[in-house]
Amino acid sequence: MGKNSNFRWEDVSETLGDGQAEVIAEKIGLIQDGETETRLMVYCPFHNNKHDPAATFDKSNGYFWCFNSGCAKRMHLIELIQELKNWDFMTSKRFIKRHAGEKKSIEEAIKAFKQKN
Numbered sequence: 315m316g317k318n319s320n321f322r323w324e325d326v327s328e329t330l331g332d333g334q335a336e337v338i339a340e341k342i343g344l345i346q347d348g349e350t351e352t353r354l355m356v357y358c359p360f361h362n363n364k365h366d367p368a369a370t371f372d373k374s375n376g377y378f379w380c381f382n383s384g385c386a387k388r389m390h391l392i393e394l395i396q397e398l399k400n401w402d403f404m405t406s407k408r409f410i411k412r413h414a415g416e417k418k419s420i421e422e423a424i425k426a427f428k429q430k431n
Contacts, residue, residue, distance in 0.1 A: 334414055341413055342399065347367045357369070363382065368381060
């Protein structure tokens with residue numbers, strides 16, 4: 315499972331606080347187009363997804379799931395960062411730790427919403 319042969323769930327079980335998922339999703343290049351209480355709706359970066367969001371990004375732990383039947387990528391936050399950035403496990407882990415303290419303020423969220431609409 316993943317690139318790491320010594321894969322353990324406790325190695326990737328990141329917990330994201332309020333607003334942190336949006337920051338990390340933006341920093342790794344996921345394009346958000348809606349959200350629910352627990353998930354961000356995003357365009358899948360692994361296939362030519364341009365019209366409707368085809369993936370979810372869990373706000374609490376960063377779990378990514380593309381629900382397009384031709385792609386169907388599912389991975390945890392560290393695996394997602396490894397795939398998108400072509401980084402190793404430790405670099406991805408440091409990236410999360412560095413950005414986990416950041417939060418998107420309400421003002422930033424409103425500004426981003428207004429720019430999209």
